[in-house]
Amino acid sequence: xxxxxxxxxxxxxxxxxxxxxxxxxxxxxxxxxxxxxxxxxxxxxxxxxxxxxxxxxxxxxxxxxxxxxxxxxxxxxxxxxxxxxxxxxxxxxxxxxxxxxxxxxxxxxxxxxxxxxxxxxxxxxxxxxxxxxxxxxxxxxxxxxxxxxxxxxxxxxxxxxxxxxxxxxxxxxxxxxxxxxxxxxxxxxxxxxxxxxxxxxxxxxxxxxxxxxxxxxxxxxxxxxxxxxxxxxxxxxxxxxxxxxxxxxxxxxxxxxxxxxxxxxxxxxxxxxxxxxxxx
Amino acid sequence: xxxxxxxxxxxxxxxxxxxxxxxxxxxxxxxxxxxxxxxxxxxxxxxxxxxxxxxxxxxxxxxxxxxxxxxxxxxxxxxxxxxxxxxxxxxxxxxxxxxxxxxxxxxxxxxxxxxxxxxxxxxxxxxxxxxxxxxxxxxxxxxxxxxxxxxxxxxxxxxxxxxxxxxxxxxxxxxxxxxxxxxxxxxxxxxxxxxxxxxxxxxxxxxxxxxxxxxxxxxxxxxxxxxxxxxxxxxxxxxxxxxxxxxxxxxxxxxxxxxxxxxxxxxxxxxxxxxxxxxxxxxxxxxxxxxxxxxxxxxxxxxxxxxxxxxxxxxxxxxxxxxxxxxxxxxxxxxxxxxxxxx
Numbered sequence: 001x002x003x004x005x006x007x008x009x010x011x012x013x014x015x016x017x018x019x020x021x022x023x024x025x026x027x028x029x030x031x032x033x034x035x036x037x038x039x040x041x042x043x044x045x046x047x048x049x050x051x052x053x054x055x056x057x058x059x060x061x062x063x064x065x066x067x068x069x070x071x072x073x074x075x076x077x078x079x080x081x082x083x084x085x086x087x088x089x090x091x092x093x094x095x096x097x098x099x100x101x102x103x104x105x106x107x108x109x110x111x112x113x114x115x116x117x118x119x120x121x122x123x124x125x126x127x128x129x130x131x132x133x134x135x136x137x138x139x140x141x142x143x144x145x146x147x148x149x150x151x152x153x154x155x156x157x158x159x160x161x162x163x164x165x166x167x168x169x170x171x172x173x174x175x176x177x178x179x180x181x182x183x184x185x186x187x188x189x190x191x192x193x194x195x196x197x198x199x200x201x202x203x204x205x206x207x208x209x210x211x212x213x214x215x216x217x218x219x220x221x222x223x224x225x226x227x228x229x230x231x232x233x234x235x236x237x238x239x240x241x242x243x244x245x246x247x248x249x250x251x252x253x254x255x256x257x258x259x260x261x262x263x264x265x266x267x268x269x270x271x272x273x274x275x276x277x278x279x280x
Numbered sequence: 281x282x283x284x285x286x287x288x289x290x291x292x293x294x295x296x297x298x299x300x301x302x303x304x305x306x307x308x309x310x311x312x313x314x315x316x317x318x319x320x321x322x323x324x325x326x327x328x329x330x331x332x333x334x335x336x337x338x339x340x341x342x343x344x345x346x347x348x349x350x351x352x353x354x355x356x357x358x359x360x361x362x363x364x365x366x367x368x369x370x371x372x373x374x375x376x377x378x379x380x381x382x383x384x385x386x387x388x389x390x391x392x393x394x395x396x397x398x399x400x401x402x403x404x405x406x407x408x409x410x411x412x413x414x415x416x417x418x419x420x421x422x423x424x425x426x427x428x429x430x431x432x433x434x435x436x437x438x439x440x441x442x443x444x445x446x447x448x449x450x451x452x453x454x455x456x457x458x459x460x461x462x463x464x465x466x467x468x469x470x471x472x473x474x475x476x477x478x479x480x481x482x483x484x485x486x487x488x489x490x491x492x493x494x495x496x497x498x499x500x501x502x503x504x505x506x507x508x509x510x511x512x513x514x515x516x517x518x519x520x521x522x523x524x525x526x527x528x529x530x531x532x533x534x535x536x537x538x539x540x541x542x543x544x545x546x547x548x549x550x551x552x553x554x555x556x557x558x559x560x561x562x563x564x565x566x567x568x569x570x571x572x573x574x575x576x577x578x579x580x581x582x583x584x585x586x587x588x589x590x591x592x593x594x595x596x597x598x599x600x601x602x603x604x605x606x607x608x609x610x611x612x613x614x615x616x617x618x619x620x621x622x623x
Contacts, residue, residue, distance in 0.1 A: 009354040122367035139368040222353045223318065239486045240326055241514040
């Protein structure tokens with residue numbers, strides 16, 4: 001009885017809450033998204049394609065994809081290793097380790113970028129050695145990759161640690177007691193258990209790797225056609241009064257983000273289904 | 281397990297070093313048929329160097345048969361100077377003021393300290409000055425520097441810490457304050473009142489233009505003459521008006537070959553030819569068309585309607601040169617810090 005009263009009383013409040021949430025979303029998320037696409041297509045599809053086909057724009061798209069293609073696998077390896085170590089073993093300094101994984105979340109991207117300038121810049125700690133061996137890190141593609149890996153460091157590990165913690169190590173112990181070696185245990189027992197969580201982490205990692213601006217801006221040197229990622233190229237085009245071009249590239253970035261979101265929703269649905277379906 | 285983690289770590293490190301090795305000097309020297317030149321420049325020169333690069337590439341091809349391609353990087357002059365010192369491998373630096381190239385010589389040791397003597401005209405192939413851009417019809421009736429300190433006027437200028445243009449702006453304002461008030465104290469008071477009217481300090485000249493023109497903030501933009509012309513052209517004719525103040529400063533954006541980098545890349549010859557090309561009548565005409573004041577008297581005569589003559593102070597005779605001005609006004613604890621913290 002009392003429950004019914006609560007429900008009926010809150011009908012107005014519920015409508016208000018849902019309505020304001022939707023209005024908020026529409027205003028702050030949907031409207032800017034629509035604005036990006038309408039600005040990009042303002043002068044027709046032809047101009048849009050010309051802006052995207054421009055060699056510097058293509059170079060930035062290639063660079064962004066390359067960076068994602070390198071930093072995401074690196075973070076998968078690291079994320080797996082870290083969450084494995086944290087959840088299957090107990091060792092001293094474990095909580096410090098977990099805190100360190102979170103560091104890139106809490107440090108401003110500008111600082112992350114400057115760390116690499118301090119390390120690898122011409123007058124940084126390793127600068128003279130790198131210079132003597134003619135290895136370029138900062139203001140070149142490797143520096144951008146390093147910065148991106150640093151920024152996206154926590155995504156996979158943060159996704160896996162709670163999941164693997166919840167699952168415990170019973171399955172692995174059973175596998176080992178049945179004679180499986182380490183690799184077999186990982187491949188046939190652990191990986192199937194965590195695959196959806198892993199994919200989810202990979203998607204988040206990928207989205208950030210493609211979209212990162214701050215840290216990458218510090219280490220890039222902004223050389224057109226060489227070290228400009230898509231987000232940096234958007235800024236450059238905007239500063240050159242090329243608004244159609246800027247929004248064309250921005251809309252491609254937005255499309256990449258949307259694809260990621262859709263993939264994420266599908267995965268979430270599969271993940272829940274899998275989780276519930278497999279049951280405990 | 282430990283072994284595997286060591287393996288993973290070493291694979292990861294190996295990958296990174298490998299990447300570093302891949303990109304190492306892949307642009308070195310180039311072959312006989314093509315060569316690449318990296319020009320690290322300041323903010324408002326994007327359009328200028330696009331045109332200059334095309335013209336030079338044609339000439340170089342005709343002279344030597346070699347194809348030259350350009351890698352351009354633009355940003356606030358001080359920021360770009362910092363990047364070159366930190367290892368951005370520019371063959372030539374074309375920055376907003378001599379001090380930023382001095383810094384590359386001082387802190388980076390990448391070119392000789394007397395670089396300014398290696399090209400004509402103090403190594404400044406074009407000049408500009410500082411003017412105001414106001415909205416159509418000049419609704420706040422801004423005529424001269426004195427109007428910028430009136431209450432309620434929003435003044436847009438970039439941050440002198442990062443932007444070369446902003447330092448010229450600051451010194452031009454100082455020159456007015458000094459002339460109007462008759463003393464350094466009066467000048468400091470004037471400039472500090474002016475900065476009290478600045479709502480946003482962007483890091484580069486182009487950022488400020490966008491703030492003023494696109495985002496519609498402020499009543500007057502203090503900027504390079506070339507940037508003011510360009511904004512008028514690119515962002516809709518008739519939306520803005522240029523106001524030429526009674527006194528301003530002769531801005532001499534400097535260019536230099538970053539000799540250590542050029543040696544490393546084997547680009548010394550083409551880099552030198554590129555900068556010398558800027559002084560030719562062809563390039564000077566491109567320069568004038570892009571709203572910079574040409575040095576060549578013949579070209580200047582042709583474009584004299586475009587560039588009004590006005591009372592110009594210079595950095596060397598009125599401020600004792602850039603080294604002194606930089607230390608006194610803009611370094612940490614200098615005048616700029618004093619007036620902005622007071623605010």
